[in-house]
Amino acid sequence: VLRLDRKTVKVNNDGSFSISHKSEKSEKIWLTAIDGDGNITDFPINIKISSGEFVNDKKYYAILIGNSEYDHWIDLTSPINDITAIAKVLKEKYKFEIPDQFILKNADRDTIRKAFFKMNNILTEDDYLLIYYSGHGQKSENIEKAYWIPVNAKETFDENWISTSFVSEMTGIFKAKHVLLMIDSCYSGLIAKGTNEALDNKEGDADDAALLRKWLQRPTRLFITSGADERVPDAGAGGHSFFAAKFLQILKENQDHIISRDVYDKIDVYIQKHAKKNPQMDVIPTGIHLDGHFIFSVRN
Numbered sequence: 001v002l003r004l005d006r007k008t009v010k011v012n013n014d015g016s017f018s019i020s021h022k023s024e025k026s027e028k029i030w031l032t033a034i035d036g037d038g039n040i041t042d043f044p045i046n047i048k049i050s051s052g053e054f055v056n057d058k059k060y061y062a063i064l065i066g067n068s069e070y071d072h073w074i075d076l077t078s079p080i081n082d083i084t085a086i087a088k089v090l091k092e093k094y095k096f097e098i099p100d101q102f103i104l105k106n107a108d109r110d111t112i113r114k115a116f117f118k119m120n121n122i123l124t125e126d127d128y129l130l131i132y133y134s135g136h137g138q139k140s141e142n143i144e145k146a147y148w149i150p151v152n153a154k155e156t157f158d159e160n161w162i163s164t165s166f167v168s169e170m171t172g173i174f175k176a177k178h179v180l181l182m183i184d185s186c187y188s189g190l191i192a193k194g195t196n197e198a199l200d201n202k203e204g205d206a207d208d209a210a211l212l213r214k215w216l217q218r219p220t221r222l223f224i225t226s227g228a229d230e231r232v233p234d235a236g237a238g239g240h241s242f243f244a245a246k247f248l249q250i251l252k253e254n255q256d257h258i259i260s261r262d263v264y265d266k267i268d269v270y271i272q273k274h275a276k277k278n279p280q281m282d283v284i285p286t287g288i289h290l291d292g293h294f295i296f297s298v299r300n
Contacts, residue, residue, distance in 0.1 A: 004031055061128070086247065146187040
């Protein structure tokens with residue numbers, strides 16, 4: 001027998017029950033359970049009255065990689081500037097947790113790979129992860145595959161090139177609920193075959209609190225790149241690449257919540273106009289994706 005205020009509450013065969021209770025504020029109510037032997041137990045239920053607003057209280061992490069000074073490649077201007085500025089706004093405005101060991105400046109192959117595994121040891125299944133890479137990228141003409149170029153990699157293919165297949169696989173392995181991969185390098189669009197699955201999903205209004213809550217709970221694996229199967233410029237505006245400059249502007253101007261689809265739309269328009277390149281957004285081809293969106297929420 002289950003009772004609320006001395007009134008019996010019906011318990012279903014599967015153990016579930018429902019109660020009707022009026023309240024204008026969040027509160028704790030007490031239920032009384034009596035078993036077949038007459039043993040009595042009182043226990044509380046916390047009732048939370050929702051304001052209808054979307055509140056994002058999840059933990060967000062980031063791995064930010066910026067390679068500017070190379071041993072065998074031409075040095076780049078913007079990558080370290082980019083990740084330094086991005087780290088600042090993500091930590092201060094969006095309350096991302098980004099320990100120094102995950103802000104990788106002029107990183108070699110082993111440093112990048114180890115950072116991925118270290119991050120996975122921190123993450124839980126209820127966390128959210130952004131991975132951002134800025135640096136040289138190259139492709140193999142023979143197999144149409146793209147690579148990240150660590151600072152110790154040679155100009156011709158060697159063991160230090162990092163395949164985007166490895167990056168893609170790691171995003172599927174990460175325990176996080178959401179992973180957004182942002183790549184600002186040449187040939188970055190080769191990470192997937194261009195199914196446009198992410199762009200075809202036009203579900204709902206990004207200002208709908210109920211929809212934002214639903215998206216937040218859906219496992220999500222997405223990428224946004226600064227170009228397609230093409231070279232992309234290094235410097236753009238204010239010491240940043242075009243891709244990073246627009247991303248920073250979006251983060252700084254956002255006053256509430258913005259989803260990855262809207263981030264991409266703004267970046268796409270800007271880069272096509274100013275850099276004449278073709279940014280890409282799609283589902284990462286490994287891992288579980290259930291039509292969610294990565295959500296950037298201001299938490300000052």
